[in-house]
Amino acid sequence: MSKKETLSEGKRQILSGNTALAEAAVRAGCKFYAGYPITPQTAITEYLSERMAETGGVFVQAESEVAAINMVLGASAAGARAMTATSCQGLSLMAEGMSSLAAGRIPGVIVDVQRGGAGTGAILPSQCDYSFVTRSLGHGGLHAYVFGPSTVQEIVDVTGRAFDIADEYRTPVLILTDGVLGLMMEAVTLPEFKEDIPDREWKIEGREGLRPKMMTGDNVKPPIAQENRLRDIFVPMYEEWEQDPLYEEVETEDAELIIAAWGSVARVAKTALKELREEGYRVGMIRPISLYPFPTQAFRSLDPAKVKNIVVAEHALPPQLMFDVDHAVQGRIPLTSCTHSSGVLLSPDEIADACRKLL
Amino acid sequence: MELTYGKELNKALFNHDSGFCPGCMHPLINKILGEVLTENGYLENTVMVMPIGCGCNTIRYMDVDMVRGLHGRAGAVATGFKRVRPDKVVITYQGDGDAAAIGGLETFYAANRGEAFTAIMVNNQIFGMTGGQMSPCTLVGQQTTTGERLAQHMGYPVHCAEMIAQLPAVGFCGRFSVHTPKHVLQTKAAIKKAIELQMNEGKYSFIEILSACPVNWHIKPEDGPKVIEERVLPEFPLGVLRDCTKEA
Ligand SMILES: Cc1ncc(C[n+]2csc(CCOP(=O)(O)OP(=O)(O)O)c2C)c(N)n1
């Protein structure tokens, strides 16, 4: 049975995070996918190997992640909505290409289904690429818009938005999930196929397209012109993003303690929060959905007279999310790090215990 | 090199001097590529994928729309581009360091998949742009700023055209040169054939073109052709190595 027949729009169905993401990309108008297999991303690549053909798109199994990201660059410059997916090691190999997408203002969606650890690492889930993708996109100091969804439905929702943001701002957009979210199955409602995808008037198509000569990137200009390009295009774009970060607040109004968590860890934290509330503790949570732009203001506006501590729960050691929270609260509220890494997962009890000790 | 010949013969070049060094053969290769695109009527429909290396000076020289690739990645970029726009003439234009060292894998696999684009590799046996370091194609015994090529440490010059000619998905492949007028015409005919195969039959072609780099070879600009004849041709013989139109 073709995938077309098994998936129907508007109907709730049970899908894994990886499959849901891949199908959401197709429905968002993704017409080019290049990928290189790596656990726990592989299901996305396998799914799209069949699904792209069914929907009039192109699938290429690339010879490496280096090739995959550069194929995305070429496909996108040619006008197609394009995506690649990988996991940590592969994202390292894509660093130069992601920087090139940003510099050339070439849209592209890059998915990182994170696994654990540095070097060869491990194949179990982690959140160890948070700093890698939020500080700067490879060399050169530019950024991508970065999503960190925490349910399969949210994966579907941000995937559609990712393609729109990529086109609207002509930027790479990253979606960070992990082995937990990629493999877990949940009920989702898929969107309809997007029809009104705007044409890219800047796309490269030879002299019969726009004149004068068209080229991706602008780095043949003199230094001052390059600097002005950063000032005039990139800095205002990032400032605009920062006006409107995405995040969820859970029971923060009366909270004496806030849990900061994103992605799969936020799910665990929510369970802990529920337990603590039942015990009468006044605990809330702030969950960044966009990791860049970071919801700085949500943390900065917390009242130190009310909030005694922020427990930053994440699967990264040394901590990574911690630094964005720290930058946001500027030392006015003490932070407590609660982490595991390398595929060791936080339990609701561990997070709840960390909170109880502080209350 | 001053362009004094008729604009109708070559509509692909901007009307100014090239920024290439004296004796470099990139401008001549740009010129014949422009002539082919003008003659076969594909100019308006062509997209070039550029390298990092001296070849990217072509950006200032040829009035053709371009995708700027990273160092070595043209084979992957062109794959993505051409799969999305099979109606376009797609040409990668790379040096030997770009295509054979850092981008060896992308070059090889694009060829092995038989992607429907035309790859041009300008082999000057050196990293020209960065000032004369050893490239995969540097001759044994040749001096570079990173030492003399000694076979016991660095092996032998990489024969890209011969390697790629082994791949069954390749439509046309060979090594050419532009050091005499006769060779210029042969190279031009090869480029023409490659682009026609790309557009008529969706075939991949690999055109390796020998070039001199007098600055980094430490020779006089006018001695380039002689040195190619005496030292380079014995290592890198010319000729068509694969031609799908001649296969049974
Ligand atoms: C990732 C990366 N590594 C190194 C460089 C520096 N670099 C620029 S051009 C070049 C060599 C180019 O040699 P070749 O491809 O033979 O071109 P030529 O200049 O000889 O025409 C190098 C090493 C770079 N730009 N990017």
Ligand SMILES: [Mg+2]
């Ligand atoms: Mg060279």
